[in-house]
Amino acid sequence: MYVLTPESMAKCDQETIEAGVPEILLMESAARETAEFADKIIEEKLLNRVNYYQKSEKKKNKNFRITILVGKGNNGGDGLAAARFLASKGYRVEIVLAAAVEDLSGINKKNFELCLYHNLKYYQFDDLNSKKLLSKLKHSDFIIDALLGTGIKGQVRGNSKEIIALINQVVEEDGKKVLAVDIPSGINGEDGSVAGRAVKADYTVTMAAYKRGLLLYPGSDYAGRVEVVDIGIKEDVIAKNSKDLKLFTRSEAQSLLPSRKNDGHKGTFGKIAFLAGSRGMGGAPLLSSEAALRSGSGLVYLLTAAEVEAGIANQLRELLSIPLASSDGIIAEQSLARILDFSAKADLLAAGPGLGNNQATQKVIRGILENLSLPLVLDADALNSITDLDLLKKYDGEILITPHPGEMARLLDKSIAEINQNRIKIAADFAKKYRVNIILKGAATVTAAADGRAYLNQTGTNGMATAGSGDVLTGIVSALIGQGMPIFEAAALAVYVHGRSGELAAEQKSDFGLKSGDLIDLLPEVWNFLKIKY
Template sequence: MLVLRSTEMAAVDKEAIELGYPEIILMETAGRSVAREIDTLDELDNQSDIYFLIGGGNNGGDGLVAARYLKEWGYKNLKVFLLKPGENLSGINRDNYNICRLQDVEMEVIDSEKLNEFRKILNNADIIIDGLLGTGITGDARGLAADLIGIVNDISVNVLAIDIPSGLSLDFKSETVIRADLTVTLADLKIAQAVYPGRYYCGEIIIADIGMPAKAYRKIRPDYFMLSNQEAARFLPYRTETGHKGTFGKVLIIGGSAGMAGSVSLAGEAALKMGAGMVTIALPAAIEHDVNSHSREIITEALPDENGKISLKALDKIINISNKMDLVILGPGLGQGKEIAELVENLLKKLKPPIILDADGINTVRDLEQLDKSQKKILLTPHPGEMARLYDTTIPEILENRFDYIKDFVEKTGQAIILKGADSLIGLSEGEIFINPTGNDGMATAGSGDVLAGIAGGLVAQGLDLEKAGIVASFIHGRAGDLAAEDKNRYSLVAGDLIVYLAEAINSIIK
């Protein structure tokens, strides 16, 4: 699905109107969609106290339309509180204000001198409908709107936001933002809603279809997307009934070191659980027994080692093994050091299959030229610390400018990347960025990244290209974490739980 920036959303609205879709019809459809969502809430009935907070922008107009419909549908105790007098509204907002008056919708202008009294009024609501500020805001909320946002956040009342929580700007510069329990966003998801901290303020998000014509999107070229459940199902590789382990692909994992046998085991088990036909782990001879003792279905290839790490002497053997494989995962638990860096540099040059470069494989990269697309296809899977090391900068700098760093990486290398985090970003070679909607903080645990690399490897082995595999693997990985958290809790998750819930996560997509 599309994730739009403020300029893109404005361009779509403008194009729709120019195509002959009247603005008043857009608002009517949007307001009715909001009213319909309110009407379906189980905790409300026609006796519920529903209070609308209405500003002077278009989402305030959407709120006036929603109030009209609820009044028509028999809701008896709804009330509209206006940020400014209705006579001062303009255009179609003024028209909808006048229609509300004709329908005897109870309306009142908020008195900035009596905010303590107003707080008590709002505290009696069953739900507050937030239509104060829309997507046009830049910077932080100010004045009476900011005061009202503070009051709403300070009381214990459910909040439904129209389109976007008031104060949440699409340029990520806002700090004074309503915390909604539910956001009914109109037409398309907005970028600030898709990533943190904006996702935190939105609560559950419902995307309301307001009948925006397809032609309205023809003049924009969106860069941001988010995978839906239906799209994830379409991306999954096809499995033929007559397939065998060769059909479903062979994955080679190169990694492991003394004390880090679990990394390659987790990646290997995840690849198998995702559907790969066969998984081989090339690892230091010193840890082969450790891996074999708890990974029964995985084949191991013992390599010459030195101080518990793969020796550079193993290079030719690794190349020979890799020539029979469909994909290589390079890096889990590999360790660091001068010889490991030299080994990885040689492997990046000489390996023929596509590569998922993970963990210590990333940490050995000297500069982005080593990852140039002209040599082979690589999918990088760094967490912010590894990305910071790659760019010789700080983790806060990466987190503050994630989209910029992903775009820079893709432009310079032509490769795909998963920048892991609370809302992982997947950058594709043509410049598109997918924002992953699944996952939770319980997954912030050692080994979780190894599982992700294995899931992606299993998908590539079955025929999915690296870029689609990165998108789908992130989605399934997060879904497995969400299912595990539901059954257990977010404190107690470990990486192995993600593998346990992987089958259930796939079932939730293909059901």
């Protein structure tokens, strides 16, 4: 499913209009879909009322009050047109204009005139004042936010700022339900940031495709349940303007699942090697290894410091462990030769979980980048051990790196806040510059390829913010690459599966009680959810 910026959405609109679709028809389609979605939500709410079956449809709708808050831009035009559709369904609709009537122009003015023609009641905010509007909102059964659209620049100001505060007040105090048109007012459609103040919506109906601000945080928290509706813009127009960014969905996950040959053997399903673990960090390699085994790997080898290997060798019966020369519990520089020799037998090397970071590990990671050519996954301390980023683009093979925001900040010498404020561009630019694939972890994980393709992920839960969660992801993605999947697709699928296992774990144990091992335990359920067969 494609994801658009406000700018690219505007281009989609313009190209559609230039192809012969009148602008007012696009707005009419958006309004009709908004009204249909609102009606669906209201029906769901009314079905929970004890006296629902005691009311006729006509009486039910007449007694249901909808207040639509309208701005002077096209978002407001959508709201005005939706008001007509909802009134035609029998709802008691009232419109509140944030601007003066004379400020309306073009098709927005035309839709206002049509509302007058149909005898819809309206108020201007300047005539109501805050106290009267607050009372009106408190007596409403449902609120529709059509104040500001996706193209907001700078901070929310004037009447809109005051109205947003009043909407949020009745949401908090009275539990009112709010539907936002296209995006909650005050949310930046590009990066999901709050422009000083934003509507806290329960639902958002968005036109043609997801907007980035609905998927990135904090915008995602303000959007609530998002419904993407078709307003007549062709898919090829949307695809052309999406800048290769898509939302990874269950259908894509199902289409990418690696096949399982009935006559396959251990070698068929991948021989993967983990370079991981150091003194005090024996859990990380076990989590990665077990996650790989739970994700279809045929053979999993663990190359780790000798004293670590002695302590964990028997904790995972299916694991094949190889002790490496070490010093103070961390692999020694002289272990490089054995790592290079053993990697020749593997389909993939994944380095980093719990590895430790000192001069020895830095030299080992450098030696790996300078001498190997098999697919390489670099995570955690393997990333922290890189002292020359140019080694990445010189590598004679494909690389996947899996940084969290802190690791990405170190690699680019930026703050974590800077990374999170511009996650998509930072991941895409890094992938292109250094010719790698990247999973930039965190809320709304971004997976990017060197050729410009990128995915946003929506699965997951805050319970996954726990020690070892990233090690599990490394195991999943390594298993998929080892089974022959292209690295970018394997990365996107692994992120989805990782998040989905977290969701299942949270459902069963709660976000508060989730630990990384729970994700591994539920991986078989996720694979079954995606209809994979073992």
